[in-house]
Amino acid sequence: MPERRHAARRPARPSLRRRLLTFLLVPVLGVLVVDAVVGYFVALAYSNRVHDADLSDTALTLAEMIGSDALRGELTAQARFLLEYDPDGRNYYEVISDRHGRLIGNAELALPDSRPVDVDAAPRLYDTELGHKPLRGAVMRVANRHDDGDTLTIKVAESLRDRHQRAREILLLTLPMQALLIIAVLSLVWFGVSHGLGVLEPLTARLGRRGHDLGPIGEEDVPVEILPLTRTIDDLFARMRNMLGLQERFIADAAHQLRTPLAGIQLHVERVGNTADPAQQADAVAHIQRLAMRAARTSAQLLALTRTQSPDLPDHDGMAVIDLSQVVPEAVSMRVHQALALGVDLGYEGGETPCLVRGDALQVQEVIDNLVDNAFHYAGRGHTVTVSVSCEGDDAVLAVDDDGPGVEEAFLDQLGERFFRVPGVDEDGTGLGLAIVESIAERHAARVGFGRSALGGLRVELRLPQIAGT
Known part of the structure; x- marks a missing residue:
């Protein structure tokens, strides 16, 4: 089978459009990710605030139910349903009497580790656990209306599943709108970069029509951002004009200065060929030697003069x-x-x-x-x-x-x-x-x-x- 020849892959040429879009689009996408993360935590904070308010209301409701009827070890079926019902998780409650001990409850809930709970104060919210399961709880202390001198500690708690579910729902509601906004921004960036680079087209067309003109580019239609580039190119053109001028002057000087000795050499060569007299031949050869030395010296000095005028020499x-x-x-x-x-x-x-x-x-x-x-x-x-x-x-x-x-x-x-x-x-x-x-x-x-x-x-x-x- 004939051997396949694989052409060497050329590295991709740098693209100003690709570079600009990369610098603009990648940060915008990063902002979208950060916005989604921040949005989720903001939604979670809002969900926690709403659920904390409901948890406090539940503690107050349980306190009202206890105050309206003396507890005899359990709640009515309707009250238990209201306290325990949670479609996305589980609610827990417990009532403890300072004098009689635990009265009712469906779980043993820990008290907060901070300062003691004041009697008849607003419910205090705290984080707790039940069997390594994180819960959010509320605790309050009220006087036992049916037993003077006794104080009841009321604790209610709920799982965190519903809170996170509500945060995700809020995020999913806002994320599509944010994504559409980001897409619109990306489209505007793409259009802006492509349209903005179009200002280079008149300059490119003008440079394409210059031919061999090495004059300054000028600044009338040059964007400010690429002025340093065009000025550098103008400096390069100036050096090239100087070098070409030196070259042209050297050629003109050489043609001018070497014309006479070369014509003399040709004349004396003809003398050598047209005469058999040894004396005249020797005289012609002497003239040829002298003119050749003059031509060589002239060439050497022309090169030396051109070299001293070269812009590549250090200042x-x-x-x-x-x-x-x-x-x-x-x-x-x-x-x-x-x-x-x-x-x-x-x-x-x-x-x-x-x-x-x-x-x-x-x-x-x-x-x-x-x-x-x-x-x-x-x-x-x-x-x-x-x-x-x-x-x-x-x-x-x-x-x-x-x-x-x-x-x-x-x-x-x-x-x-x-x-x-x-x-x-x-x-x-x-x-x-x-x-x-x-x-x-x-x-x-x-x-x-x-x-x-x-x-x-x-x-x-x-x-x-x-x-x-x-």
């Missing part, structure tokens, strides 16, 4: 505490070999006092690399580049100075703009290094400044807020 308050006096020297030492190869005198200046800031060590490394690269490219062979760290007031200052040609004051304000390169500089560059520094500085709540260096060239400094107490 200033979420960064760790780092010591610039330790991070910066380590970063500079990693560039010494490159400086020697380029003929640049790279040095570091800084004290031993810690300069604690809140930041990202990797991004600080990115800042140093870009500033040092910028100095290497524009200062050139035979010049000096100095990286320094100092604490000035509330700021920690990271600076890079060189003794190169510097930048004219008219162009200082444009440094840090994407793709800006100082006119007249022959050295190829992407124009992205200082833009990356600006972007990282913004995330660190830092300020970037450009000016004339004491060495004669350009000075770029990054001022980061120190942590209080350092």
Whole structure:
């Protein structure tokens, strides 16, 4: 027989309607049960009050019958019938004389355990038992009209069956009406929840017509209860727009910046194929190598710039505490070999006092690399580049100075703009290094400044807020 394949059962999706109805209907049903229990005890209390009144009347009636005729050991058949008759249970009575003892009765009934019963007082009601059978009794004491000085104790009692039967009858009379009321309430709850959720339909239809629109949802037709949800979605849309904007800008920048080197590479590849002269081929290959390196550097810096602008990176308050006096020297030492190869005198200046800031060590490394690269490219062979760290007031200052040609004051304000390169500089560059520094500085709540260096060239400094107490 072919083997049967059972599809895995998917968990039921959460339903707002089912959740609301559960939270509303279950308590309502619980209220119905509690109401039935309370209703029964209320009916029982009412039944007890009525039967207690009848029991007191029975004791008074027996006292009247005793007072109208002297007792000679028993009652008439009619009187006994009236006292003992109970269609749902059994009635008991007993009359005891202080002087002559037990006169009449059909059971030996106990007296209440509380204070003594006063003569000629109203009947006292109490709970008692007869052979482990619970009874409700009434007792009273009256003077024996036929024997001066003698006192009679009259006790009557009845079973509790009739009381509980009457309570159940009252409950059964009221319960159907309460059940109908509960059913009506449940129906109204069901209708109210279903109708109330209908206010989401215009919003759902509007969102369905948006297509690829990532604009804010707005609040004109949004119920107050789901405003936090729509605002969270708006925040998500804003982050998505930012990410898509970064992606689109990266693609546009890459297309713009890589078009020239790629076109140059294609041109020199054609030169290699169209000439047999080794000197021209070598020159073309050198150009291809230089353009490929430029394209690679441009791609790397475009990625770095996009990465620094990503909203997923932690903000200033979420960064760790780092010591610039330790991070910066380590970063500079990693560039010494490159400086020697380029003929640049790279040095570091800084004290031993810690300069604690809140930041990202990797991004600080990115800042140093870009500033040092910028100095290497524009200062050139035979010049000096100095990286320094100092604490000035509330700021920690990271600076890079060189003794190169510097930048004219008219162009200082444009440094840090994407793709800006100082006119007249022959050295190829992407124009992205200082833009990356600006972007990282913004995330660190830092300020970037450009000016004339004491060495004669350009000075770029990054001022980061120190942590209080350092």
